[in-house]
Amino acid sequence: MPVRKTLSHEEYVTFQKFLEDACGIVLGVGKEYLVSSRLSGLMRESGIANVGDLLTQLRTDRTSKLKTAIIDAMTTNETFWFRDMAHFRMLTEKAFPEILGRQSGRPLRIWSAACSSGQEPYNLSMIAHDYQMRNPGRVSNVEIVATDISTTILQDAKKGIYCGIAASRGLTQDQRSRYFLAKGDCLEVRPEVKRRVTFRELNLTKGYELLGKFDVVFCRNVLIYFSSEQKQDILRRIARSLNPGGYLFMGSTESLSAHSDQYEMVSALGGIAYRLK
Numbered sequence: 001m002p003v004r005k006t007l008s009h010e011e012y013v014t015f016q017k018f019l020e021d022a023c024g025i026v027l028g029v030g031k032e033y034l035v036s037s038r039l040s041g042l043m044r045e046s047g048i049a050n051v052g053d054l055l056t057q058l059r060t061d062r063t064s065k066l067k068t069a070i071i072d073a074m075t076t077n078e079t080f081w082f083r084d085m086a087h088f089r090m091l092t093e094k095a096f097p098e099i100l101g102r103q104s105g106r107p108l109r110i111w112s113a114a115c116s117s118g119q120e121p122y123n124l125s126m127i128a129h130d131y132q133m134r135n136p137g138r139v140s141n142v143e144i145v146a147t148d149i150s151t152t153i154l155q156d157a158k159k160g161i162y163c164g165i166a167a168s169r170g171l172t173q174d175q176r177s178r179y180f181l182a183k184g185d186c187l188e189v190r191p192e193v194k195r196r197v198t199f200r201e202l203n204l205t206k207g208y209e210l211l212g213k214f215d216v217v218f219c220r221n222v223l224i225y226f227s228s229e230q231k232q233d234i235l236r237r238i239a240r241s242l243n244p245g246g247y248l249f250m251g252s253t254e255s256l257s258a259h260s261d262q263y264e265m266v267s268a269l270g271g272i273a274y275r276l277k
Contacts (some may be wrong), residue, residue: 007032011051018055023071023149024205025225038073072152079116081170082123084220086271087249091124091216092131094268095247099215100139102245107141111211111241113204113219114148117166118157118197120218121146122189125196126179145211147202154199160189204234213243221251228259235260239276248274 007015015035016027027035039051046066048054058066082088099108108128112121121144128142148154163186168176180187202208204222217238223231238248239262248263249271250256256263256274263274 007036007051011055014055015051018058019071019074020227022067023075023203024230025074026227026230035074039070042069042073068151072150075148075150075153079119080166081119081175083120083170084252084271086252086269087218087220087273088123088127089269090266090271090273091247091249092127094266095216095273096131096139099243099245099247103215103243105140107143108139108216109212109214110142110144110216111214111218112144112146113202113217113238114222115146115154115157115199116148116150117153117162118146118160118189118199119162119166119170120220121157121197121199122160122179122193124218125193126175128196129193142196144197145214146197146199147208147211148199149201149203151201154201158199160194162187162189204237205230208237208241211241214241214246215243216247216249217242218249220249221254223250223254223259231259235262239263242276244276246276248276250274 012032012035019025019027035051039054043049043051043054046054046057046069048057054066054070058070061067096108110124110128112124115121124144125142128139128144132139132142146157148157161183167185167187176187179190179193181190182188200211202211204219205226219234219238223234226234235256239260242248247266250273252272256265262277264277266273266275
């Protein structure tokens with residue numbers, strides 16, 4: 001069945017409301033093409049001709065499978081290895097020594113929020129491993145919790161297998177040999193890297209107190225999809241999840257200035273992060 005890629009104004013407004021209610025993402029004006037392109041594959045597979053019919057079927061979706069598939073299509077974003085390397089330098093040379101200097105006897109806990117296909121939490125595990133090797137006895141255990149709203153992307157992330165451009169973009173040859181195992185034409189994250197990472201489904205607009213407390217939170221290039229009120233609420237929730245003096249890393253183009261006064265900006269080694277006051 002051919003898919004109609006254009007959306008009427010009414011369809012777009014209805015879809016905007018659905019997406020915001022379902023996962024908190026706010027679509028601005030003029031994003032019709034984005035919606036059409038993200039949903040075209042799903043509609044083709046499901047034999048649905050247009051977004052209006054998709055929304056009609058959604059109202060009778062008692063199993064939530066269609067709802068989950070739509071959220072997956074709209075929230076799955078391409079990422080790559082060691083994105084914004086300055087953040088990782090700042091983590092190991094500034095945040096880790098500072099945090100470990102005031103705590104002892106408990107694991108170092110890191111949260112990778114909206115982890116997508118898993119590159120970020122696995123990068124954090126690699127960075128933590130290297131830090132432990134350079135500083136024997138300084139930190140006994142590192143726990144990384146990786147969350148995302150998409151159950152489909154989490155299933156792929158847990159496997160830790162990357163092919164094509166996902167197996168090369170951002171990686172040096174040394175990193176490929178140290179952190180991965182060759183699996184045909186693909187790369188698989190080594191077991192010792194996977195071992196530190198736990199993947200969990202999570203909607204950032206809902207409660208996440210059950211995740212526990214963290215020393216570091218990576219929530220990069222995520223809040224741009226939420227309204228100002230939602231950003232403020234999420235940042236308050238993250239603040240409650242951080243241990244005293246904990247660090248929040250956001251995208252390099254993101255800023256907290258208009259959304260929260262609970263953090264102080266810290267600049268070091270070419271990167272910027274926010275420390276809980």
